[in-house]
Amino acid sequence: MYKAINKSSLRQLPCLLKRFQSTLVVAEHDNEKLTPVTLNAITAASKVGSEISCLVAGTNCAKVTEELSKVKGVKKILVAQHDAYKGLLPEELTPLILATQQQFGFTHICAGATAFGKSLLPRVAAKLDVAAISDIIEVKSPDTFVRTIYAGNALCTVKCNEKVKVFTVRATSFEAAPVQGGSAATEQVAPSSPVGISVWVEQNLSKSDRPELTSAKVVVSGGRGLKSGENFKLLYDLADKLNAAVGASRAAVDAGFVPNDLQVGQTGKIVAPELYIAVGISGAIQHLAGMKDSKTIVAINKDPEAPIFQVADYGLVADLFKAVPEMTEALKK
Numbered sequence: 302m303y304k305a306i307n308k309s310s311l312r313q314l315p316c317l318l319k320r321f322q323s324t325l326v327v328a329e330h331d332n333e334k335l336t337p338v339t340l341n342a343i344t345a346a347s348k349v350g351s352e353i354s355c356l357v358a359g360t361n362c363a364k365v366t367e368e369l370s371k372v373k374g375v376k377k378i379l380v381a382q383h384d385a386y387k388g389l390l391p392e393e394l395t396p397l398i399l400a401t402q403q404q405f406g407f408t409h410i411c412a413g414a415t416a417f418g419k420s421l422l423p424r425v426a427a428k429l430d431v432a433a434i435s436d437i438i439e440v441k442s443p444d445t446f447v448r449t450i451y452a453g454n455a456l457c458t459v460k461c462n463e464k465v466k467v468f469t470v471r472a473t474s475f476e477a478a479p480v481q482g483g484s485a486a487t488e489q490v491a492p493s494s495p496v497g498i499s500v501w502v503e504q505n506l507s508k509s510d511r512p513e514l515t516s517a518k519v520v521v522s523g524g525r526g527l528k529s530g531e532n533f534k535l536l537y538d539l540a541d542k543l544n545a546a547v548g549a550s551r552a553a554v555d556a557g558f559v560p561n562d563l564q565v566g567q568t569g570k571i572v573a574p575e576l577y578i579a580v581g582i583s584g585a586i587q588h589l590a591g592m593k594d595s596k597t598i599v600a601i602n603k604d605p606e607a608p609i610f611q612v613a614d615y616g617l618v619a620d621l622f623k624a625v626p627e628m629t630e631a632l633k634k
């Protein structure tokens with residue numbers, strides 16, 4: 302027998318639908334600290350409007366769980382600890398995510414659009430037989446997301462009809478969720494049996510006292526105009542005065558001036574600091590795709606026609622080998 306639906310129940314439908322939705326945010330961390338992008342992903346998840354759970358998989362991740370429990374908006378933390386989760390390999394994490402999705406019926410699964418999220422979530426989506434949505438910059442509704450295409454030159458609104466929505470989140474497009482005011486419950490989940498098709502051997506991280514590139518408030522980036530890796534010292538000296546991170550164009554990376562984890566752009570990192578100083582960078586669209594959302598852009602280039610001046614708030618037509626040491630000197634005073 303069917304029950305007639307009246308107008309007022311129809312009006313409650315969006316609320317009821319929200320109640321049946323729940324989002325899993327896969328936490329990125331190093332067992333000691335959360336990677337900041339997880340907080341941006343939690344904000345994106347909160348825009349979906351459903352209940353938020355976070356999955357912390359690792360080897361000894363009590364500190365991360367504690368940090369996460371304070372994050373506003375997180376309802377539950379699922380913790381899975383096993384040696385197989387060393388290095389957070391996608392091959393090992395995927396079965397765990399699938400099992401938690403089955404157990405808790407998550408309608409949305411997301412993570413930051415970092416190397417971690419980009420290698421993990423497409424695998425999860427493939428196993429669920431759904432299409433993943435990468436690098437979203439806005440949540441319009443629980444099934445509609447915005448992402449950039451053509452190197453950031455067009456915005457694409459995607460309506461996702463999949464049973465489970467799997468997406469990665471661009472950190473610079475969402476504020477970090479506050480690490481206070483939360484009181485998430487913690488629940489241990491059984492680790493899935495190790496897959497064993499890949500093994501974590503070691504990781505060599507470059508140590509730096511400078512802020513991390515994607516979360517720095519100030520970024521000083523160098524391009525092919527620097528002419529050599531040694532000349533990047535000019536930028537490191539300036540960066541130290543400004544407490545800035547150092548970035549680079551792809552041409553500078555390809556020429557071997559600096560390692561590729563400094564690359565900003567379409568195929569590098571996306572940054573949106575308060576201040577971005579582009580030194581000896583022409584401003585190709587692929588570079589702009591990674592930095593054009595910076596609040597203030599300063600360009601130093603000897604070519605007045607360089608395209609970087611079209612996006613710059615302040616432009617200095619000058620020889621960088623003269624201008625940069627002068628700026629550093631002025632900041633010492």
Ligand SMILES: Cc1cc2nc3c(=O)[nH]c(=O)nc-3n(C[C@H](O)[C@H](O)[C@H](O)COP(=O)(O)OP(=O)(O)OC[C@H]3O[C@@H](n4cnc5c(N)ncnc54)[C@H](O)[C@@H]3O)c2cc1C
Nearest residue numbers: 524525526550551552566567568569581583587588603621
């Ligand atoms: C699929 C694809 C993806 C890409 N992804 C990226 C990406 O993620 N990031 C990225 O950056 N690029 C990317 N690129 C490459 C991009 O197209 C450009 O080739 C690159 O950004 C150019 O780097 P550049 O500005 O350092 O070098 P150039 O274009 O060679 O510019 C050097 C600039 O330095 C200036 N200069 C030289 N000497 C001085 C001096 N003494 N003082 C002041 N100025 C000086 C010159 O006037 C010039 O404007 C990609 C390309 C493709 C096809």
